[in-house]
Amino acid sequence: MDKKELIEAALGARAFAYSPYSGFSVGAALLTKSGRIYTGCNVESVSFTPTCCAERVAFFKAVSEGERDFVAIAIVGGRTNGSALDICSPCGVCRQVIAEFCGEDFQIILADSSGNSKTYTPSELLPLSFGSRGEVVK
Ligand code: THU
Numbered sequence: 001m002d003k004k005e006l007i008e009a010a011l012g013a014r015a016f017a018y019s020p021y022s023g024f025s026v027g028a029a030l031l032t033k034s035g036r037i038y039t040g041c042n043v044e045s046v047s048f049t050p051t052c053c054a055e056r057v058a059f060f061k062a063v064s065e066g067e068r069d070f071v072a073i074a075i076v077g078g079r080t081n082g083s084a085l086d087i088c089s090p091c092g093v094c095r096q097v098i099a100e101f102c103g104e105d106f107q108i109i110l111a112d113s114s115g116n117s118k119t120y121t122p123s124e125l126l127p128l129s130f131g132s133r134g135e136v137v138k
Pocket residue numbers: 019022024025026041042043044051052053054055075077088089090091094
């Protein structure tokens with residue numbers, strides 16, 4: 001897996017963010033086991049609740065096209081008009097969606113704009129999650 005390529009794809013997707021209310025733009029790039037990359041950006045709504053994070057846009061695009069097996073997601077985000085991007089961490093709802101579709105071999109890559117990144121597993125970001133059979137996922 002080419003981490004740099006995935007981060008570049010996330011940065012590209014971030015350019016399409018629709019975030020006039022928060023002024024915070026996020027991009028995500030999700031790599032499938034089939035080798036495809038699905039991108040996403042955050043899409044906001046004036047009534048707030050319909051807002052969808054970049055990560056979920058990427059997952060839902062992929063799942064809606066028949067993908068179920070994932071390798072990694074790269075996430076980048078920060079102030080829309082800011083110069084540098086610090087690392088952006090996925091929200092709790094997106095962590096739950098990651099837990100739905102991904103096992104511990106899945107990599108969550110959080111990147112800044114200086115070429116630094118940190119990689120996490122699903123359980124590092126959502127420990128003791130509720131599993132599909134009611135079990136505690138460790
Ligand atoms: N957001 C994402 O798209 N992903 C994250 O990981 C964190 C937050 C979006 C939601 C909202 O449009 C804006 O960033 C500010 O919270």
